[in-house]
Amino acid sequence: MKKYLFLVAALLCGTAVFTSCSNDDDPEVTISIKDTAFECKQGEKVIIAPVFGNTDNNTTYTWTEGTEIIGRTSTLEYVAKFAGERTIKCVVTNGSGSSEKVFTIKVSEVLLTLDFESEKWTELVDSKQYMGDLLYGKNADGIVDYSWADISTKLSSKLTAAWGGAWGFAEGGIAISNYIDDDIKGHNSYNYQLAVPKSNNSKNFAVVYCDATMSFSDKRARAINSIDVSPTTYQLGVAKYGDTTAKALTSKGDYLVLVITGYDKDGKEVGKQEIDMARDGKFAEDWQTIVLNGSVNGKTNTFAPAVSYKFTMTGSDASAYGGIKTPAYFAFDNVVVNMYAE
Numbered sequence: 304m305k306k307y308l309f310l311v312a313a314l315l316c317g318t319a320v321f322t323s324c325s326n327d328d329d330p331e332v333t334i335s336i337k338d339t340a341f342e343c344k345q346g347e348k349v350i351i352a353p354v355f356g357n358t359d360n361n362t363t364y365t366w367t368e369g370t371e372i373i374g375r376t377s378t379l380e381y382v383a384k385f386a387g388e389r390t391i392k393c394v395v396t397n398g399s400g401s402s403e404k405v406f407t408i409k410v411s412e413v414l415l416t417l418d419f420e421s422e423k424w425t426e427l428v429d430s431k432q433y434m435g436d437l438l439y440g441k442n443a444d445g446i447v448d449y450s451w452a453d454i455s456t457k458l459s460s461k462l463t464a465a466w467g468g469a470w471g472f473a474e475g476g477i478a479i480s481n482y483i484d485d486d487i488k489g490h491n492s493y494n495y496q497l498a499v500p501k502s503n504n505s506k507n508f509a510v511v512y513c514d515a516t517m518s519f520s521d522k523r524a525r526a527i528n529s530i531d532v533s534p535t536t537y538q539l540g541v542a543k544y545g546d547t548t549a550k551a552l553t554s555k556g557d558y559l560v561l562v563i564t565g566y567d568k569d570g571k572e573v574g575k576q577e578i579d580m581a582r583d584g585k586f587a588e589d590w591q592t593i594v595l596n597g598s599v600n601g602k603t604n605t606f607a608p609a610v611s612y613k614f615t616m617t618g619s620d621a622s623a624y625g626g627i628k629t630p631a632y633f634a635f636d637n638v639v640v641n642m643y644a645e
Contacts, residue, residue: 331400332357334393341408343383345643349408351379355395365394383410384643412597414528417456417638419479419507427451427479428507432497438462438472447471451479452520456640460517475513477614480634481506484536491540498536499634503590508636510535511614518611522568526596526608526641532561533590534580538632542581549628550620552581559618559629563595565609574606580616580633596641608641 333356341349355362355377366374368391373381381391389408394401427449429435440447446468450461462468462476472478484490484498497510519525534542542559545551552559559581565574576595580587595606618627 413642487540524608535632
């Protein structure tokens, strides 16, 4: 009987000891923070620093955005890359279990517009539309050094110098202009190559001839959300009425298309948009907003961020040498740039 009582006592003691150890386990970790919703602009840093309770040296922290782990420390420093609402989850774990909390970050776009409005842009407008000193140089055998750069958006361009540079704008490029001329039929000539038929209430704008490129001077990829484009007086006049070289694009199957192509830092194509300037006898005759990225006035498109943007034109009235006979001119203005760089 004594042995039996001793055994029972031992079992009871063992049970008591086991229960006592269980009560000494660490309680679950807690997460406290006043606000779980944040707002910022693209490229800005958001610091999320909750107060954690019941942590020890073995506590782990895991921050995730979707399926991607973006942090493993108690404080998260998050750089907002993309516009929209981001959802961030924090999971903290100790020996007794884990707790989690969800955070939201509303990220707004950083948009700047290149509108060519200041006096510095007016200084780049040549004194005459054809054979002016700025775009063609004072000496026929000299290299024409015409270029521009915008400090805010980082967009820049220079003449293409496709034949060496001595012929200036005749070799292709992007010129700043403020010429308005609605005499489409009477002035369908290269002597009026920098004019547009209708004003967009802007002081200045840019005119593109032949293949031309604008790029970000810091070589960082950015998205152009939208760009306003217009025919020039010369281009529209020839497209509608023809001239001694090119025929009028008034028949079914006739077309003139502006192509905007984006390239990354390695020269790889990352986006392309085609805009009809003439099609089957119908013509673009006024300014229009072209959406390259995002949504603008109900129009939506996705054009990947690019380091450079090239403008080319294709058409149905082609020459034997592969180019087009219709003058490859158009104008653009109000370039809306998403300044966050990939």
